[in-house]
Amino acid sequence: MENKENLMYKIMTTSLIMTSMLMTTFKNWMILYITMELLTMTTLLLMSLNSKNAQSKEGSMKYLMLSAISSTMLITGMLLTSYQHNSQNMMLKTLLSSNNNMMLTMILFKLGSAPFHIWVTDMYEATKTMNLPLIILIPKMAIISTLMTFETSNNILLMSGILSTTMGAMGAMNQKKMKRLLAYSSINNMGIMIMGLHMYTLPSMQAIMMHMMIYTTTLTIMLMTLHHTYYKKQLTSETFQNDKSNHTHKIIISTLLLSLSGLPPFPGFLSKWLIMSSTMKQQLMLTSTWMLMTNIPSTAYYLYTMMYSYFKTIMSTTKTMTENNMNNNNKYKMAILTFPILSTLIHPQLMLMPTWTVSTKMMNVPSNNKSPNNKIYINTHTQSKN
Amino acid sequence: MNLMQMMMSPIITLIMMTLMPKDKKRMMENMSTLSSILILMQTMYLHMDNNHQIKAITLLFSSNTETNNMTMTTHQLCMDTLSTSLMMLTSMLMLTSMLMSKKTMYHTHKKLFMCLFTITMTLFLTLTTSSLMMFYIMFESSMMPLMMMMGLWGSRKEKTRATYYFLLYTMMGSLPLFITILIMNNKLGTFNTTTLQNMEIHTHTQQQLFMGLFLAFAMKTPLIPWHSWLPLAHVEAPAMGSVLLAGMLLKLGTYGFIRFTTPMLTNLSKYTSPMMMIMSMLSMWLASINSLRQNDMKRMMAYSSMAHMGMITAACFSMNPMSKKGAMMLMLSHGLTSSALFALVSFLYERHKSRLMKNFQGMSYTTPMLSTLIMMTTLAHMSTPGSMNFMGEYLCLLGLWELHPSMTMTSTMGMMMSTAYLLLLYIQITSSKPTTYTKYKMYDLSLNETQAILTLTMPNMTLGLMPYPMM
Numbered sequence: 001m002e003n004k005e006n007l008m009y010k011i012m013t014t015s016l017i018m019t020s021m022l023m024t025t026f027k028n029w030m031i032l033y034i035t036m037e038l039l040t041m042t043t044l045l046l047m048s049l050n051s052k053n054a055q056s057k058e059g060s061m062k063y064l065m066l067s068a069i070s071s072t073m074l075i076t077g078m079l080l081t082s083y084q085h086n087s088q089n090m091m092l093k094t095l096l097s098s099n100n101n102m103m104l105t106m107i108l109f110k111l112g113s114a115p116f117h118i119w120v121t122d123m124y125e126a127t128k129t130m131n132l133p134l135i136i137l138i139p140k141m142a143i144i145s146t147l148m149t150f151e152t153s154n155n156i157l158l159m160s161g162i163l164s165t166t167m168g169a170m171g172a173m174n175q176k177k178m179k180r181l182l183a184y185s186s187i188n189n190m191g192i193m194i195m196g197l198h199m200y201t202l203p204s205m206q207a208i209m210m211h212m213m214i215y216t217t218t219l220t221i222m223l224m225t226l227h228h229t230y231y232k233k234q235l236t237s238e239t240f241q242n243d244k245s246n247h248t249h250k251i252i253i254s255t256l257l258l259s260l261s262g263l264p265p266f267p268g269f270l271s272k273w274l275i276m277s278s279t280m281k282q283q284l285m286l287t288s289t290w291m292l293m294t295n296i297p298s299t300a301y302y303l304y305t306m307m308y309s310y311f312k313t314i315m316s317t318t319k320t321m322t323e324n325n326m327n328n329n330n331k332y333k334m335a336i337l338t339f340p341i342l343s344t345l346i347h348p349q350l351m352l353m354p355t356w357t358v359s360t361k362m363m364n365v366p367s368n369n370k371s372p373n374n375k376i377y378i379n380t381h382t383q384s385k386n
Numbered sequence: 387m388n389l390m391q392m393m394m395s396p397i398i399t400l401i402m403m404t405l406m407p408k409d410k411k412r413m414m415e416n417m418s419t420l421s422s423i424l425i426l427m428q429t430m431y432l433h434m435d436n437n438h439q440i441k442a443i444t445l446l447f448s449s450n451t452e453t454n455n456m457t458m459t460t461h462q463l464c465m466d467t468l469s470t471s472l473m474m475l476t477s478m479l480m481l482t483s484m485l486m487s488k489k490t491m492y493h494t495h496k497k498l499f500m501c502l503f504t505i506t507m508t509l510f511l512t513l514t515t516s517s518l519m520m521f522y523i524m525f526e527s528s529m530m531p532l533m534m535m536m537g538l539w540g541s542r543k544e545k546t547r548a549t550y551y552f553l554l555y556t557m558m559g560s561l562p563l564f565i566t567i568l569i570m571n572n573k574l575g576t577f578n579t580t581t582l583q584n585m586e587i588h589t590h591t592q593q594q595l596f597m598g599l600f601l602a603f604a605m606k607t608p609l610i611p612w613h614s615w616l617p618l619a620h621v622e623a624p625a626m627g628s629v630l631l632a633g634m635l636l637k638l639g640t641y642g643f644i645r646f647t648t649p650m651l652t653n654l655s656k657y658t659s660p661m662m663m664i665m666s667m668l669s670m671w672l673a674s675i676n677s678l679r680q681n682d683m684k685r686m687m688a689y690s691s692m693a694h695m696g697m698i699t700a701a702c703f704s705m706n707p708m709s710k711k712g713a714m715m716l717m718l719s720h721g722l723t724s725s726a727l728f729a730l731v732s733f734l735y736e737r738h739k740s741r742l743m744k745n746f747q748g749m750s751y752t753t754p755m756l757s758t759l760i761m762m763t764t765l766a767h768m769s770t771p772g773s774m775n776f777m778g779e780y781l782c783l784l785g786l787w788e789l790h791p792s793m794t795m796t797s798t799m800g801m802m803m804s805t806a807y808l809l810l811l812y813i814q815i816t817s818s819k820p821t822t823y824t825k826y827k828m829y830d831l832s833l834n835e836t837q838a839i840l841t842l843t844m845p846n847m848t849l850g851l852m853p854y855p856m857m
Contacts, residue, residue, distance in 0.1 A: 258530070263557070265508075265527035276564075280572045288568070292561050299557055307546045311537035 059126025559605030566598025625732030709785020748820030
C-alpha cells in the first residue's frame with residue numbers, strides 16, 4: 001500500500017513539472033489549455049493524496065468545481081477569439097493582445113489573484129505542507145512566465161493587482177492558522193507581481209523575476225520548516241511554542257518572515273524596491289504608494305506571528321536557549337535553501353545580472369552588456385503607446 | 387587612517403564572533419571589549435584628523451555655495467565633523483554596553499555581541515553615506531538588531547507588545563520616506579545628497595520630499611503625536627538596549643533633520659519652522675510634565691529624553707549657524723548623559739529587581755560611588771555649567787533668541803522642568819532615611835560598572851570645560 005502511494009506521488013510530481021515545462025515552451029493556445037487542465041488534474045490528485053480529514057476533501061472539491069468553471073470559461077474565450085479572427089491555428093500572442101478579457105481573467109483565476117482568490121486559502125489548508133510548494137509555486141511560475149512572454153499590459157491586470165495586494169494584506173489580519181496566513185501573504189505577493197506584469201517594461205520584467213525567485217525560495221523554506229515542526233492544530237501560536245528545543249527552526253522562520261515583510265536589510269526589500277522603481281518610471285505614483293501602504297498591515301501580521309510566538313518563550317532570567325540536534329539531512333536542506341536568500345543580502349548583483357539578461361532576451365532588446373544598475377531602461381512598449 | 391579601514395574593524399570582529407565557540411563566554415567578552423576600545427580609538431583619530439585638515443563644519447551651514455568640502459574617501463562614503471562626532475558617540479556607547487554586559491546579561495552572549503557589532507556597523511554606514519537610498523536602508527536595518535535585543539533579552543511579558551509598537555511605528559514613518567526617495571530619484575535622477583543640495587528642485591517635489599523626510603525623522607526623534615512607542619520600548623528593553631536607543635538611535639532623527647532636511651530644502655524648512663517650533667515646544671513641555679509624575683525611573687528617563695530631543699529639533703529648525711552648532715553639541719552630550727542615566731538605572735534594577743523610585747532611599751549612606759555617579763550624571767543632564775550639555779543648550783538658546791525671543795523663553799521654561807524632575811529623582815534616591823534594603827543588602831558599584839559609567843561621564847565633563855574639539 002505504502003509503495004503504491006509513493007509511486008503515485010512520484011508520478012504526480014514528475015507530471016506536474018513536465019506539464020509546467022510544456023506550458024512555458026509552447027506558444028500555442030490549445031497547448032496552453034491542455035496544460036492548464038493537466039495541471040489542475042495533477043494538483044487535485046496531489047491534494048487528495050493521503051487525505052484523511054474532511055477539510056482536505058472539502059478543499060479539493062472546491063478547487064475541482066471552481067477550476068472546472070474557469071477552464072470552461074477559458075476555452076469559450078479562446079474559441080470566441082479564434083472565431084473572430086477566422087483562423088484555427090493561432091498563436092497565443094494575438095489571442096492575448098486582442099483585448100480578450102475573459103481569457104485573462106481566467107488566467108488570473110489560475111494564479112489565484114484577488115477577485116478569484118477564495119479557493120487559495122482552502123487549498124493551502126487542504127494539502128499537506130510537504131506537497132504545498134509543488135502545488136502552489138510550480139504552476140504559478142509557469143503561468144507567469146507564459147504571461148511574461150506576451151505583451152499583456154491590460155487594465156484588468158492593474159485592477160486585480162491592486163485588489164489582491166489589499167485583500168492579501170487585510171485578509172490575514174486576524175488569522176489564527178499559519179497556513180491560511182501564508183496563503184494570504186501569497187495573494188499579496190501575487191498582486192505585486194501582477195502589478196509588475198501590467199507595467200511590461202524591461203526593469204519591471206527583471207523585478208518580477210527577482211521577486212519570483214526570492215519569494216519562491218522563502219516560501220519553500222518556510223513550508224519545509226513547518227513540515228518538520230510538530231504542530232497539531234496548525235495555529236500560529238503553536239508553531240514555535242511546541243517546539244521549544246529546536247532553535248534553528250525559529251531563527252530560520254523569523255528571518256524569512258522579516259524578509260517577506262520587506263524590511264530593508266533582507267532580500268524581500270530588494271525585489272520590492274525594484275518593482276516600486278519600475279512603477280515609478282511609468283508615472284504610476286498612486287498605485288505604487290498604495291502597494292507600499294498595503295505593506296504596512298502585512299508587516300503587522302508577519303511581525304505578529306514572529307514576535308508573539310518567538311519572543312514570548314524567552315525571558316532574560318531563564319536559560320531555555322539550548323540547541324537540539326536536528327536531523328543532519330534536514331539541516332543541509334535548510335542550508336542549501338537559505339544560502340541564496342542570505343547571499344543576495346551581501347551581494348545582490350549575483351541575482352540581478354542573470355535576471356537582467358533573461359529579461360532582455362524575453363523582450364527582444366539588445367542587452368548592451370551593461371549591468372542593470374546603469375540606467376538604460378529601454379521600454380519600447382510605452383513609446384509605442386504614446 | 388582611511389574610512390574604509392575603519393569600517394573593516396567591526397566586520398572583522400563580527401566574523402571572529404561567528405567563528406567563536408558558544409561556551410567561551412569570558413573570551414568573547416574580553417575580545418569584544420578590546421575591539422570596541424580599538425574602534426573608539428580609530429574613531430577618535432578619524433575625528434581629530436578630519437578636524438585638522440578641513441573645517442568641514444562649514445558644509446552644513448553654507449550648503450548652497452561650497453561643494454568640495456566633503457572628504458570623499460570612497461565612492462559613496464564621506465564624512466564631516468557631525469558624522470565623525472556621532473561615530474565617536476556610538477563607539478563610546480558600544481564600549482559601555484560591552485562593560486555592562488558582564489553583569490546584566492544572563493544568556494546567549496554570542497548573539498548579543500553579534501547584535502551589538504551589527505548595530506555599530508549599520509550606524510557607521512548611516513552616518514557616512516552620501517546617498518539617500520543607502521541612508522534609508524541602513525536607517526531601517528539598524529532597527530533589526532535592536533528589535534532582536536528587545537525581544538530576546540527583555541525581562542517581562544509586555545516586551546512583545548513594545549517591540550511590535552516600536553517596529554510598526556518606525557515602519558509607518560519610513561515607508562513614506564522610501565516613496566519620496568523613489569519619487570525624487572525618478573524626477574531628479576540621483577540619490578546623491580551633495581548634488582541634490584545644489585539642484586533647483588521644483589516646489590511640488592520639495593513639498594513631497596519634506597513630508598516624507600519629516601514623517602520618518604519625527605517618528606524617530608520622537609515628536610509628540612508620534613511618541614507613544616518610546617516609553618514602552620525603553621521600559622521593556624534590556625539595559626544595553628535602552629542605552630543604545632537613548633544614546634544613538636534617537637539621534638538618527640535629528641541627524642536626518644540636520645543632514646538632509648535643512649540643507650536640501652532650505653526655503654521650505656524656513657517656511658515650516660513655526661510649525662516645527664510649536665511641535666517641538668509642545669513635546670518639550672508635555673514630556674517634561676509627564677516625566678514629573680512617573681514612578682518608574684526608566685519611564686521617567688524616557689520622557690526626559692523626549693523633552694531634550696524636542697529642544698534639539700527646535701534648534702535644528704531655527705535655521706542659523708549658532709543653533710545648529712548647539713544642536714550638534716546637545717546631540718552628543720545628551721547621548722552621553724541620558725545613556726549613562728539609563729545604565730545607572732539598570733544597575734539599580736540589577737540590585738533590587740525593581741525600578742520604582744520609592745524602593746530606593748538614602749543611598750548616599752551605603753553606596754557612595756553609585757550616588758556620586760548619579761549626582762554627576764543628573765547634574766550634567768540638567769545642564770549645569772561645566773558640562774557639555776550646558777554648552778550645547780546655551781548655543782541653542784542663543785540661536786532661538788535670534789529667531790524670536792519668545793522661543794527662548796518657552797524653551798527655558800521647559801528646561802527648568804527638567805531640572806525639577808532630575809532633582810526629584812536624585813533627592814528621592816540618595817537622601818533621607820535609608821530603607822532596610824539599602825541598609826543591609828545594597829552593595830556598591832563594581833569596577834566594571836564604574837568603568838562603564840565613567841567612559842560616558844568623563845568625556846562629557848572634559849568637553850564641557852574644553853569644547854574646542856567638538857566645535
